[in-house]
Amino acid sequence: MKAPGLALLPCDMEIDNSTISCKHPEATQGRLLLVILCSLGFSAAYILLCLWAGVPFCLASCLDPQPSINSRPTVPGPLRFSGYSSVPDGKPLVRDPCRSCAVVSSSGQMLGSGLGAEIDSAECVLRMNQAPTVGFEADVGGRSTLRVVSHTSVPLLLRNYSHYFQHARDTLYVVWGPGRHMDRALGGRTYRTLLQLTRMYPGLQVYTFTERMMAYCDQVFQDETGKNR
Secondary structure, rough: OOOOOOOOOOOOEEEEEEEEEEEEEHHHHHHHHHHHHHHHHHHHHHHHHHHOOHHHHHHHHOOOOOOOOOOOOOOOEEEEEEEEEEEEEEEEEEEEOOOOOOEEEOOOHHHOOHHHHHOOOOOOOEOOOOOOOOOOOHOOOOOOOOOEEEEOOOHHHHHOOHHHHHOOOOOOOEEEHHOOOOOOOOOOOHHHHHHHHHHOOOEEEEEEEOOOHHHHHHHHHHHHHHHOO
């Protein structure tokens, strides 16, 4: 006779040291089915996440979850920089972005630094105005990918034009200055000099700031220093 409100379920009885345990085969099978269903659910969710986030990302996370410390970031193809205009044809600057850069100061504090080899190991080396390299390679390196030059420094570069414009032919020059010196239509003084250089050295890469880029740089300078050039 069973007590009211209690249901008796069939089970396997085990007696061990006066302890009675009851195993329900149906409960065990139910838990196993639940585990299988959860595994299938997680797998389906992961597949949907891969399709949403992108298959390459998922494959990368599975095949190489620990990226190499020495691996370099990938970069897109050539980019178009509309703020810079080539001399004389006025085309915008188009080039591949750099994966690593060294921006070298013109300060005398570089003397004795011994950073020349590290600077030259960068993919792109940026220098300012007429900062020299010859004789200082151990401290500042010898390569120059890009030189940003003020219109006031152009005459100083011309004093050693054979080095800057003849031997360093792989260097790209970006020259900036006020409109009266850089004006192309009216033939500003600095622009005329740059035009003559490109005729003397065909293939020389010379660009100037566009008016819009120059106005933007002037505004940044004023915001940072409080001075209007």
